[in-house]
Amino acid sequence: MSEVMVDVHGVHKSFGTLEVLRGVDLQVRAGEVTVILGPSGSGKSTLLRTINHLEKVNSGWISIDGELIGYRRSEDRRAARRAPAEGGGGRRAGKLHELKEKDVLKQRTHIGFVFQNFNLFPHLTVLENLIEAPVSALRRPRGQAEETARRLLDRVGLADKAGAYPRQLSGGQQQRVAIARALALEPKVLLFDEPTSALDPELVGEVLDVIKDLARTGTTMIVVTHEIGFAREVADTVVFMDGGVVVEQGPPAAVLDNPRQERTRAFLSKVL
Amino acid sequence: MASTTDAAPPGAAAPGTGPTGPETPPAPNDQASLKVVPARHYARWAAAVAVIVLVAQFVHGLATNPVWEWGVFRDYVLSETIVEAVWITLQLTAYATVLGFLLGTVLAFMRLSRSPVLQTVAWTYVWIFRSIPMIVQLVFWFNLSALYEELGVGIPFGPVFWSVDSDSLIGTIGAAVIGLTLHQAAYAAEIVRGGVVSVDHGQLEAAAALGIPRLRQIRRIVLPQAMRAILPTAGNEIIGLLKGTSVVYVMAIGELFYQVQVVYGRNGRVIPLLLVATAWYVVLTSLLSVAQYYVERHYARGADRTPPPTPLQRARRFVRDLRAAAAQRTQPVPARKPLPLGDSR
Numbered sequence: 001m002s003e004v005m006v007d008v009h010g011v012h013k014s015f016g017t018l019e020v021l022r023g024v025d026l027q028v029r030a031g032e033v034t035v036i037l038g039p040s041g042s043g044k045s046t047l048l049r050t051i052n053h054l055e056k057v058n059s060g061w062i063s064i065d066g067e068l069i070g071y072r073r074s075e076d077r078r079a080a081r082r083a084p085a086e087g088g089g090g091r092r093a094g095k096l097h098e099l100k101e102k103d104v105l106k107q108r109t110h111i112g113f114v115f116q117n118f119n120l121f122p123h124l125t126v127l128e129n130l131i132e133a134p135v136s137a138l139r140r141p142r143g144q145a146e147e148t149a150r151r152l153l154d155r156v157g158l159a160d161k162a163g164a165y166p167r168q169l170s171g172g173q174q175q176r177v178a179i180a181r182a183l184a185l186e187p188k189v190l191l192f193d194e195p196t197s198a199l200d201p202e203l204v205g206e207v208l209d210v211i212k213d214l215a216r217t218g219t220t221m222i223v224v225t226h227e228i229g230f231a232r233e234v235a236d237t238v239v240f241m242d243g244g245v246v247v248e249q250g251p252p253a254a255v256l257d258n259p260r261q262e263r264t265r266a267f268l269s270k271v272l
Numbered sequence: 273m274a275s276t277t278d279a280a281p282p283g284a285a286a287p288g289t290g291p292t293g294p295e296t297p298p299a300p301n302d303q304a305s306l307k308v309v310p311a312r313h314y315a316r317w318a319a320a321v322a323v324i325v326l327v328a329q330f331v332h333g334l335a336t337n338p339v340w341e342w343g344v345f346r347d348y349v350l351s352e353t354i355v356e357a358v359w360i361t362l363q364l365t366a367y368a369t370v371l372g373f374l375l376g377t378v379l380a381f382m383r384l385s386r387s388p389v390l391q392t393v394a395w396t397y398v399w400i401f402r403s404i405p406m407i408v409q410l411v412f413w414f415n416l417s418a419l420y421e422e423l424g425v426g427i428p429f430g431p432v433f434w435s436v437d438s439d440s441l442i443g444t445i446g447a448a449v450i451g452l453t454l455h456q457a458a459y460a461a462e463i464v465r466g467g468v469v470s471v472d473h474g475q476l477e478a479a480a481a482l483g484i485p486r487l488r489q490i491r492r493i494v495l496p497q498a499m500r501a502i503l504p505t506a507g508n509e510i511i512g513l514l515k516g517t518s519v520v521y522v523m524a525i526g527e528l529f530y531q532v533q534v535v536y537g538r539n540g541r542v543i544p545l546l547l548v549a550t551a552w553y554v555v556l557t558s559l560l561s562v563a564q565y566y567v568e569r570h571y572a573r574g575a576d577r578t579p580p581p582t583p584l585q586r587a588r589r590f591v592r593d594l595r596a597a598a599a600q601r602t603q604p605v606p607a608r609k610p611l612p613l614g615d616s617r
């Protein structure tokens with residue numbers, strides 16, 4: 001089996017007094033597709049947003065490809081030297097330092113994120129949307145970034161839309177541009193937050209086709225969605241969340257057709 | 273130019289001639305020959321007549337009332353004194369606009385930042401400078417040397433390494449620019465902040481998720497979109513500032529209004545010289561309004577699927593349509609068609 005790419009460990013997150021995530025553990029292996037299902041309010045979008053640190057966690061940690069997201073562990077030697085003086089011998093390695101925004105931004109270039117509402121930059125053309133982050137965050141030469149961008153547009157079937165503005169495109173086209181924009185950074189993992197929920201039913205297929213194509217080429221992905229059929233077809237692992245915890249996870253056949261938990265069964269009976 | 277807007281749709285034109293009317297109903301394929309009678313707006317016509325009469329009276333008064341003294345106006349409007357004064361007005365406006373909006377933008381982002389120190393400093397600045405009338409502030413700056421004779425660089429509360437006489441450092445124009453700028457910055461800060469908070473939060477999230485550096489997020493993603501909300505108010509402010517520079521006459525700076533007062537103080541021709549000032553202010557603010565239109569248009573790109581034509585383009589199209597209509601009329605055409613207003617070229 002391939003190594004763990006995304007490691008979510010004991011993550012808690014509250015908004016005010018509302019505890020949205022209450023101890024989530026999740027591992028995603030490189031090259032695999034994980035689909036997160038669950039009723040609204042179950043914390044699946046929040047979990048996704050903690051993975052690229054759009055939301056800070058209250059406790060627990062997340063790492064991608066072995067690198068902690070949003071924090072730096074203090075160097076063992078210094079922590080070890082200081083720890084006895086502080087009298088905290090048992091918690092020697094347990095210090096996390098919050099990263100500065102600049103470093104968080106750098107980490108995010110390894111994590112592609114596709115939003116429910118696309119969030120394309122409306123005042124920039126499709127091509128400019130795609131090259132913005134590679135040029136400004138990764139300092140790629142403009143020519144090279146444009147070349148990559150055109151190749152990606154071709155891949156999502158929008159090679160002829162490079163000069164268009166986002167509002168001149170359909171919802172499905174906009175979401176495909178947003179996927180290409182996320183891919184332009186060559187991320188280690190792609191996160192999708194309900195990528196088809198804002199689309200008209202007849203446009204859902206074209207976006208899912210692009211995601212399926214990415215799955216075939218071995219992109220590591222975490223997809224929050226309500227499309228059960230898509231989960232069955234594409235997912236390596238299906239995760240069912242409810243009430244801020246992972247209720248059940250496993251291969252789609254097991255979770256979708258043969259759920260062990262009552263809550264999973266109740267949810268599936270409503271959406272299938 | 274909208275010749276067809278008053279016309280009712282043909283189907284609903286005349287209920288009396290419909291199939292249920294008392295007259296014999298026309299055959300369905302006769303529909304094309306039904307005449308459309310536009311609605312008559314009598315009140316609108318009466319209002320138009322009233323307006324025309326009022327305007328005519330005013331113009332007549334302008335032309336015939338000797339107190340306007342158009343000869344004096346002509347003598348002074350392009351005279352060297354006045355043109356120089358206009359130049360000073362323009363300089364004051366330009367400096368205060370550029371510096372004011374730069375400082376204002378910085379203040380706006382300080383206020384929006386996550387640092388409580390920056391937030392407090394920005395809030396306090398806006399609070400103070402919005403609270404002091406501009407004229408009071410200007411007089412303060414004018415009297416700066418009374419407050420601080422010398423300005424220097426050194427250790428706070430400690431020795432001073434370098435110092436300079438404050439009057440020679442700032443000067444009158446400098447004091448005016450500082451006063452106008454600081455005043456303007458407080459208002460600009462709120463205008464810019466208003467524009468920034470009007471940008472969809474998802475835009476910042478997307479920029480953050482892509483790892484775009486913070487300053488670049490502001491300059492490339494947020495500000496261009498905020499400009500759409502900033503520009504109409506900013507246009508107001510800049511035009512207000514242009515006219516507001518007239519208050520620096522209290523510092524005896526030779527800007528437009530001050531010079532005009534000097535001249536009529538000398539020759540007593542108050543009305544024609546006020547007219548000179550009015551004419552210049554109107555011309556300058558008109559130019560600013562036109563500039564504002566085109567800047568707004570620039571920042572609207574991507575907002576509409578097809579951008580609306582500029583007035584110039586619209587005028588050109590109107591002329592072209594008129595010519596086309598005239599060309600059509602010279603030929604024997606069976607029926608006059610409405611002008612093709614909708615299609616372009």
